[in-house]
Amino acid sequence: MSLWEYANPVKFLGLSARVQPFLWAAATICVVVGLIWGFFATPDDYRQGSTVKIIYLHVPAALMAINAWFMMLVASLIWLIRRHHVSALAAKAAAPVGITMTLIALVTGAIWGQPMWGTWWAWDPRLTSFLILFLFYLGYIALWEAVEDPDTAADLTSVLCLVGSVFAVLSRYAVKFWNQGLHQGTSVPMATGGRTVSDVFFYPLAISMVGFGLLFLALVLYRTGTEIRLRRARALLARRKREM
Numbered sequence: 001m002s003l004w005e006y007a008n009p010v011k012f013l014g015l016s017a018r019v020q021p022f023l024w025a026a027a028t029i030c031v032v033v034g035l036i037w038g039f040f041a042t043p044d045d046y047r048q049g050s051t052v053k054i055i056y057l058h059v060p061a062a063l064m065a066i067n068a069w070f071m072m073l074v075a076s077l078i079w080l081i082r083r084h085h086v087s088a089l090a091a092k093a094a095a096p097v098g099i100t101m102t103l104i105a106l107v108t109g110a111i112w113g114q115p116m117w118g119t120w121w122a123w124d125p126r127l128t129s130f131l132i133l134f135l136f137y138l139g140y141i142a143l144w145e146a147v148e149d150p151d152t153a154a155d156l157t158s159v160l161c162l163v164g165s166v167f168a169v170l171s172r173y174a175v176k177f178w179n180q181g182l183h184q185g186t187s188v189p190m191a192t193g194g195r196t197v198s199d200v201f202f203y204p205l206a207i208s209m210v211g212f213g214l215l216f217l218a219l220v221l222y223r224t225g226t227e228i229r230l231r232r233a234r235a236l237l238a239r240r241k242r243e244m
Contacts, residue, residue, distance in 0.1 A: 007084035009228045016221045023218035030211025034060075038204035054112045055197075056205055060212035062105035062130070068098030068216060069133065072140075073165045076158035086224070088154035089231065091161065092144055093223035097216055099137035106130060129167050136164035150231065 006012045038056030075091035078084055109127065110120045121127065140157055147153035197205065 004082075004084075007082070007086050009086055009232075012086050013225055013228060016225050020218055020221055023214055023221065027211055027214035027218050030207050031215060032211075034204050034206075034208030034211050038201075038208060042200055042204060051112060051115050052201070054108050055201065056208045058105060058108040058112055059205060060209045061101045061108065063209060064212050064216050065098055065102035065105050065130070065133070067213075068094050068101060069137075069161070069164060071220070072098065072161050076154075076161040079154055080158050085154075085231070086228065088150075088158070089227040090220060090224045091157070092154075093227050094216075094220045095137060095141050095144070097219045097223070099134065099141065101212075101216070102130065102134045102137055106134060132167045133164065136160070136167060140164065 006015055035056055039053050042053065044050045044052070072091040072094050075087040075094070078087035079091070106127075109130075113122070114120045140160055143157050143160060144153050147156060
């Protein structure tokens with residue numbers, strides 16, 4: 001069995017229908033457990049106090065904001081190379097989820113940063129690149145809505161996604177690229193496996209991160225299915241208009 005079989009909308013919808021209930025259940029459990037454990041069962045930090053607990057919402061949202069764009073990049077490349085409509089619609093479906101995660105990360109970062117830095121916003125490299133990523137999300141969604149022909153819209157948004165990927169990389173590795181800035185380094189670096197956060201904070205954070213990842217997958221599958229059905233409905237409507 002080839003993975004490309006699921007480029008067929010019928011097969012994709014069938015797989016999505018089977019997988020989604022498990023994803024929704026697992027995502028709900030992980031998000032609820034992670035957030036309740038993190039906010040109510042962990043101690044205050046000796047320096048940041050109870051403010052540190054926003055990490056359980058901020059870090060998973062920021063992680064998914066960046067990874068959502070990378071998922072859109074992969075889907076866009078598949079569209080440009082192999083012209084599979086499901087991949088283009090998956091990228092389109094992921095954008096509203098990604099921009100929501102980006103907005104959550106920006107807002108919670110401001111709430112976290114104000115008592116730590118004494119300001120709601122600073123033109124820190126990571127914060128600035130994250131804001132630019134948010135604007136790219138807005139432009140991506142607006143471009144889909146502005147172009148009537150779906151294939152042309154998929155082509156243009158795929159190119160925009162390639163350009164925006166630069167800022168997705170910058171937002172993830174800005175602290176490493178520039179040694180200056182207020183934003184701290186990554187507490188849980190995935191590449192090295194090392195971490196600077198204590199176990200008492202790490203375990204609920206890990207569960208929240210897994211929960212947000214599963215929630216993202218569930219939302220993208222659901223929205224992709226919706227986009228496929230909308231595309232079918234528009235095609236049928238256009239055919240009826242031509243026949244009249």
